[in-house]
Amino acid sequence: MDQRSTKSLDELRETFKSGKTKTFEWRKAQLQSLLKMVTDQENKCFQALYDDVGKSKIEAFKDEVGPSKKAVVHALSCLKNWMAPKKAGIRLLFFPAKGEVVPEPYGLVLIMTSWNYPLDLALEPLIGAIAAGNAVVIKPSEMAPATSLFLANTIPQYLDNTAIKVIEGGPDVSQQLLQQKWDKIFYTGSPRVGRIVMTEAAKHLTPVTLELGGKCPIIFDYSSISSNLKVAIRRLTSAKWGACCGQACIAIDYVLVEEKFASSLVDLLKTLVRRLYGENIETLGNISRSVNKHHFDRVCNYLKDPAVAASIVHGGSYDEKNLLIEPTILLNPPLDSVVMNEEIFGPILPIITLKNIQESIEFINMRPKPLALYAFTHNNKFKKRIVSETSSGSLLFNDVLIQYICDELPFGGVGQSGMGKYHGKYSFDAFSHEKSVLYRGYFPDLSARYPPWNAFKLEF
Numbered sequence: 001m002d003q004r005s006t007k008s009l010d011e012l013r014e015t016f017k018s019g020k021t022k023t024f025e026w027r028k029a030q031l032q033s034l035l036k037m038v039t040d041q042e043n044k045c046f047q048a049l050y051d052d053v054g055k056s057k058i059e060a061f062k063d064e065v066g067p068s069k070k071a072v073v074h075a076l077s078c079l080k081n082w083m084a085p086k087k088a089g090i091r092l093l094f095f096p097a098k099g100e101v102v103p104e105p106y107g108l109v110l111i112m113t114s115w116n117y118p119l120d121l122a123l124e125p126l127i128g129a130i131a132a133g134n135a136v137v138i139k140p141s142e143m144a145p146a147t148s149l150f151l152a153n154t155i156p157q158y159l160d161n162t163a164i165k166v167i168e169g170g171p172d173v174s175q176q177l178l179q180q181k182w183d184k185i186f187y188t189g190s191p192r193v194g195r196i197v198m199t200e201a202a203k204h205l206t207p208v209t210l211e212l213g214g215k216c217p218i219i220f221d222y223s224s225i226s227s228n229l230k231v232a233i234r235r236l237t238s239a240k241w242g243a244c245c246g247q248a249c250i251a252i253d254y255v256l257v258e259e260k261f262a263s264s265l266v267d268l269l270k271t272l273v274r275r276l277y278g279e280n281i282e283t284l285g286n287i288s289r290s291v292n293k294h295h296f297d298r299v300c301n302y303l304k305d306p307a308v309a310a311s312i313v314h315g316g317s318y319d320e321k322n323l324l325i326e327p328t329i330l331l332n333p334p335l336d337s338v339v340m341n342e343e344i345f346g347p348i349l350p351i352i353t354l355k356n357i358q359e360s361i362e363f364i365n366m367r368p369k370p371l372a373l374y375a376f377t378h379n380n381k382f383k384k385r386i387v388s389e390t391s392s393g394s395l396l397f398n399d400v401l402i403q404y405i406c407d408e409l410p411f412g413g414v415g416q417s418g419m420g421k422y423h424g425k426y427s428f429d430a431f432s433h434e435k436s437v438l439y440r441g442y443f444p445d446l447s448a449r450y451p452p453w454n455a456f457k458l459e460f
């Protein structure tokens with residue numbers, strides 16, 4: 001980190017100390033400017049997202065520009081209420097007393113983001129950090145350089161540069177930033193780097209939110225949803241290949257289905273995939289590409305394992321020049337293969353068959369806790385079992401991905417998929433300390449509560 005960046009951090013600390021960022025007026029004005037920025041610069045956002053991962057305009061609006069705008073509008077409409085102290089019902093024992101919970105900003109916070117949703121993953125936490133009254137540094141992902149540059153150039157034009165700064169760079173810059181003392185670190189990315197972030201944060205006892213990843217399964221209870229199969233297949237397809245080509249933290253990673261329905265499921269998926277994305281790699285269209293050669297190779301390498309290659313029932317080809325991988329379906333790849341043990345983060349969909357769909361609970365519980373678990377079923381008893389017997393960041397029945405934009409619900413992981421939560425009011429909370437404040441008077445004043453702790457006090 002250069003001298004200029006270090007000076008920037010000093011400036012941000014001074015701004016926070018001045019109290020400016022704590023006022024309702026400042027927070028409101030910044031959120032309004034952020035909304036204006038995304039609205040005015042929509043086309044530049046689309047261009048940057050296309051340059052970084054080949055996202056189409058529609059996908060970029062649906063998954064990044066739209067959710068960011070929605071989040072800032074929601075924050076603006078709730079800001080006053082979020083900031084207000086919340087009255088605590090104090091029991092008679094403390095009478096006379098009044099208690100309240102007062103949210104206060106942490107101070108200077110660091111937001112580190114991932115490349116797959118490089119705009120929304122920077123702006124969603126930024127909205128929470130501003131709403132909560134913090135000074136902020138955003139470190140965008142170097143692997144989405146167009147969006148990183150867009151944020152670095154555009155944010156200073158719209159937001160208060162004495163309180164909010166973008167610092168660009170790769171892992172070296174991240175490492176240097178992590179050496180600084182922050183009041184909160186909000187990190188989105190891989191569990192591997194999540195560990196580094198948490199280790200560095202521990203040196204200053206800095207609280208962290210870690211938004212990580214992992215394998216997100218879908219339980220496909222084929223027979224119970226037979227009347228809604230068409231919609232179910234469409235949703236499954238969109239959550240694998242329609243979300244940045246599988247490069248989404250909550251994209252479906254693999255499917256669990258009963259053995260007897262596997263071939264019907266494969267046929268339905270193949271038909272839809274062919275219709276949506278073309279017959280083969282030459283005609284492949286409407287799909288995002290791999291972010292870079294490293295990730296392209298990583299995903300292609302899964303298919304080079306002969307046992308995995310033997311399980312391909314659709315697709316399997318790739319185009320190195322354009323970093324495109326054909327939507328690929330595997331049927332029962334070995335459970336000890338790499339593709340079944342790493343987060344795929346690409347357009348490969350393994351289907352794993354079970355004798356009975358109820359076994360899926362055990363299958364999931366034998367693996368790290370997912371960020372998202374999906375279940376397509378109309379069986380209410382089974383739903384209850386899934387809710388009570390599995391653990392995941394979120395659980396969605398009969399739909400996919402939309403939990404991400406549901407501001408009333410917290411978004412975050414558990415176990416290896418992360419810690420902490422955000423979105424809506426939860427974003428405000430992620431960047432606030434809830435201070436308990438108790439107001440008391442001097443009457444009554446009982447001697448029993450004061451030393452000396454003599455026998456008389458025992459009788460009292």
Ligand code: NAD
Nearest residue numbers: 113114115141170171174175189190193211212213214249
């Ligand atoms: P990554 O961990 O490689 O990078 C994320 C950030 O960490 C970047 O800003 C990068 O500069 C920084 N970084 C990289 N190496 C570092 C190092 N050695 N030391 C310090 N900082 C370093 O993650 P990624 O490849 O950008 O993202 C993919 C992962 O993120 C997947 O696991 C995915 O599931 C997860 N993810 C999670 C969410 C969520 O909301 N939970 C959202 C998107 C992505």
